[in-house]
Amino acid sequence: MRRTTSRPGEAGKTSGRGGRLHTVGNPRKSTTLTVMTSLFTLYCLLPLVWLAINATKSQADFVSSFGLAPGREFALWDNIVEVFRYQDGIFSRWLLNTVLYVVVGATVSTFLAALGGYALAKLDFTGKRVFLLVVLGSISVPGIALAIPQFLLFAQLGMTDTPWAVLIPSFINPFGLYLMWVFTAEAVPTGLLEAAKIDGAGEFRTFLQIALPLLAPASVTVLLFSFVSIWNNYFLPLIMLKDPNWYPLTVGINQWNKLGSTAGNGALVQNLVITSSLLTIVPLIIAFLGLQRYWQSGLSLGAVKG
Amino acid sequence: MFIVPIVYAAYLSFFQDKLVGGNTFVGLANYGKLFQDTQFWDGVGRVVRFTLVQVPLMLILSMALALALDSLRLHGAKFLRVTIFLPYAVPAIVSTLMWGFLLGIKYGLFGSLNEALGTDFNPFAPDTTLISIGVVVTWAFTGFNMLIFYAALKAVPRELYEAAAIDGANELQIVRAIKLPALRGSLVVTVIFSIIGTFQMFNEPQILPSMVANSGVTTFYTPNLYAYNLAFTGSQQGYAATLALVMAAITVAVAYAVQIRGLRNASDH
Numbered sequence: 001m002r003r004t005t006s007r008p009g010e011a012g013k014t015s016g017r018g019g020r021l022h023t024v025g026n027p028r029k030s031t032t033l034t035v036m037t038s039l040f041t042l043y044c045l046l047p048l049v050w051l052a053i054n055a056t057k058s059q060a061d062f063v064s065s066f067g068l069a070p071g072r073e074f075a076l077w078d079n080i081v082e083v084f085r086y087q088d089g090i091f092s093r094w095l096l097n098t099v100l101y102v103v104v105g106a107t108v109s110t111f112l113a114a115l116g117g118y119a120l121a122k123l124d125f126t127g128k129r130v131f132l133l134v135v136l137g138s139i140s141v142p143g144i145a146l147a148i149p150q151f152l153l154f155a156q157l158g159m160t161d162t163p164w165a166v167l168i169p170s171f172i173n174p175f176g177l178y179l180m181w182v183f184t185a186e187a188v189p190t191g192l193l194e195a196a197k198i199d200g201a202g203e204f205r206t207f208l209q210i211a212l213p214l215l216a217p218a219s220v221t222v223l224l225f226s227f228v229s230i231w232n233n234y235f236l237p238l239i240m241l242k243d244p245n246w247y248p249l250t251v252g253i254n255q256w257n258k259l260g261s262t263a264g265n266g267a268l269v270q271n272l273v274i275t276s277s278l279l280t281i282v283p284l285i286i287a288f289l290g291l292q293r294y295w296q297s298g299l300s301l302g303a304v305k306g
Numbered sequence: 307m308f309i310v311p312i313v314y315a316a317y318l319s320f321f322q323d324k325l326v327g328g329n330t331f332v333g334l335a336n337y338g339k340l341f342q343d344t345q346f347w348d349g350v351g352r353v354v355r356f357t358l359v360q361v362p363l364m365l366i367l368s369m370a371l372a373l374a375l376d377s378l379r380l381h382g383a384k385f386l387r388v389t390i391f392l393p394y395a396v397p398a399i400v401s402t403l404m405w406g407f408l409l410g411i412k413y414g415l416f417g418s419l420n421e422a423l424g425t426d427f428n429p430f431a432p433d434t435t436l437i438s439i440g441v442v443v444t445w446a447f448t449g450f451n452m453l454i455f456y457a458a459l460k461a462v463p464r465e466l467y468e469a470a471a472i473d474g475a476n477e478l479q480i481v482r483a484i485k486l487p488a489l490r491g492s493l494v495v496t497v498i499f500s501i502i503g504t505f506q507m508f509n510e511p512q513i514l515p516s517m518v519a520n521s522g523v524t525t526f527y528t529p530n531l532y533a534y535n536l537a538f539t540g541s542q543q544g545y546a547a548t549l550a551l552v553m554a555a556i557t558v559a560v561a562y563a564v565q566i567r568g569l570r571n572a573s574d575h
């Protein structure tokens with residue numbers, strides 16, 4: 001721990017920042033550092049501010065006015081109404097689809113991750129080592145690389161263009177399983193499980209009634225990550241679904257966006273694209289702000305063993 | 307759901323859909339074809355170049371931000387932390403749309419800027435598109451990586467800093483001797499996640515052409531986009547399966563190499 005790092009690049013970078021600080025052990029607020037960090041925050045906020053401003057513009061205002069200035073009329077409400085009316089109200093269908101994929105996908109994948117993590121940490125079974133290798137291997141195989149093979153398989157089984165084609169792949173969450181495994185090993189005392197079994201509880205009941213409640217904090221984190229990754233998933237539904245009635249929001253919005261680029265005869269509905277984008281991210285931003293402490297605790301959990 | 311699709315894809319990779327004779331067994335012909343396919347290697351080269359430039363920049367930024375937040379010297383640190391993490395919540399489709407509009411010359415800020423200054427700089431010209439994609443990806447993932455680093459720093463016991471300060475170490479020395487070594491494990495994790503992410507890049511180049519004309523994004527811009535186009539517009543499923551498998555193998559090999567190297571470096575300490 002005492003030896004200095006051997007990477008001059010990183011050290012140089014941080015010394016550039018640290019060097020401007022007062023060098024007392026007791027931290028004092030630094031305006032320079034705050035300003036520098038705030039500059040980066042501006043970069044983070046700029047597109048979101050742009051989105052919020054432009055969701056209030058009519059299509060005519062959007063085309064004619066400066067990006068960061070408000071339009072001549074405040075059309076946010078009109079835009080929202082129009083988003084829900086356009087193409088016979090298909091947006092509500094997309095919203096419901098997304099909610100279906102997220103709720104079912106995140107719940108099942110978190111439960112399976114907890115079950116698998118528990119089994120790996122606390123049970124002995126044949127083929128455990130092979131199973132472990134597969135799990136560790138599948139963490140490093142990215143989901144997108146799997147998606148095309150999964151599509152080809154589902155096409156063979158005639159299951160594409162159904163909600164199952166989006167749901168089933170989302171049930172598998174190797175990283176969640178890994179987090180659960182690490183957490184079970186630390187937070188669930190083996191003695192407690194043995195006591196439950198002596199009292200006559202079966203394997204599954206022990207898991208449900210003893211282990212699962214203890215795993216609640218880790219479950220929330222895994223649930224959150226699944227929630228975001230399924231809500232934001234674009235590639236998988238894009239390849240699996242052809243019927244717009246099963247689209248989630250992400251694929252649906254892109255379909256509206258493409259309407260404009262269909263040369264000549266396309267309808268320009270950028271105000272709807274922008275407003276629907278805003279509506280899509282609002283629930284996520286609320287989930288982020290409301291549950292932010294779980295994000296950090298989950299990541300530090302992974303960092304301990306990672 | 308992990309093994310079955312891969313086995314099935316491996317099976318498909320031995321077949322080609324031919325005009326005469328339908329789906330025929332071709333042995334390793336798809337692999338031979340892929341290794342000579344300049345469009346595939348063009349895409350691989352592009353994601354490798356992107357990884358070499360964007361990942362180090364993003365991770366250095368994330369690390370600097372995590373150190374700044376952990377220094378306890380910021381005003382409004384909680385607000386800053388949440389704001390920097392916020393872009394992670396935005397789906398790639400929305401972030402590409404926003405940046406496509408923002409940087410685009412038709413409706414975006416650069417359009418207004420060019421008008422005001424009389425210039426004609428275009429962030430989505432074929433030469434600059436990759437940089438613009440880098441701006442989008444950096445925007446989306448810096449906060450996520452920052453939080454991983456920040457969580458690792460939070461795990462360091464504060465008494466260590468106090469002890470070092472009593473020994474006369476200044477803040478810079480504490481960063482170099484305690485904080486940076488503590489970040490080593492999470493650096494390996496973030497490098498691997500970032501490599502996996504960029505090697506699989508798909509959303510941004512797939513969405514961009516519908517946003518801006520003549521951005522230079524081809525159907526084989528990234529390997530994944532190429533596989534998608536082969537499978538869906540070219541209906542060369544066997545070949546697409548081959549590409550997906552080879553790309554997954556390359557990604558796993560690189561991620562594994564980083565892990566081995568990272569662990570070896572860590573054990574030096």
